Amino acid sequence: xxxxxxxxxxxxxxxxxxxxxxxxxxxxxxxxxxxxxxxxxxxxxxxxxxxxxxxxxxxxxxxxxxxxxxxxxxxxxxxxxxxxxxxxxxxxxxxxxxxxxxxxxxxxxxxxxxxxxxxxxxxxxxxxxxxxxxxxxxxxxxxxxxxxxxxxx
Numbered sequence: 693x694x695x696x697x698x699x700x701x702x703x704x705x706x707x708x709x710x711x712x713x714x715x716x717x718x719x720x721x722x723x724x725x726x727x728x729x730x731x732x733x734x735x736x737x738x739x740x741x742x743x744x745x746x747x748x749x750x751x752x753x754x755x756x757x758x759x760x761x762x763x764x765x766x767x768x769x770x771x772x773x774x775x776x777x778x779x780x781x782x783x784x785x786x787x788x789x790x791x792x793x794x795x796x797x798x799x800x801x802x803x804x805x806x807x808x809x810x811x812x813x814x815x816x817x818x819x820x821x822x823x824x825x826x827x828x829x830x831x832x833x834x835x836x837x838x839x840x841x842x843x844x845x
Contacts, residue, residue: 714756714769715786733758733783741772742808743790744801756784762802771802773809777816780809 718735720727729735731754740748758781760771765784772789773782782805787798827833 716754718754751789758783770798773806775809775812777812
């Protein structure tokens with residue numbers, strides 16, 4: 693490997709490690725494309741998470757790594773599957789985000805957030821399929837507002 697290429701690789705590796713770890717308090721500064729934070733991954737100051745008891749919280753802390761699965765996050769964090777219907781994403785969050793929970797409750801939280809995410813994504817896919825079926829039956833109408841699409845096929 694040539695020296696300039698090696699230097700670039702070293703800089704990239706160093707930059708990947710920059711930022712605050714999961715559970716560190718954070719705040720997003722600015723808005724739109726100019727918003728920033730000092731987290732290694734994502735600042736959860738504008739994100740709501742659903743706790744095991746159904747309460748939603750906005751933790752104002754950094755998330756950990758993305759693309760986790762239940763049981764894959766480092767000690768002190770749990771894998772939270774976000775229930776955004778448009779994006780299948782998960783990330784590690786501080787285990788005490790919803791207060792003090794024992795190991796069984798934390799494992800249950802990981803599983804329930806993943807189940808909720810899968811249900812929300814499946815519901816969206818079902819709505820999209822109903823919409824596509826309606827549009828196929830009504831080609832003279834280019835698109836229909838969601839309110840015009842019958843719920844029962």
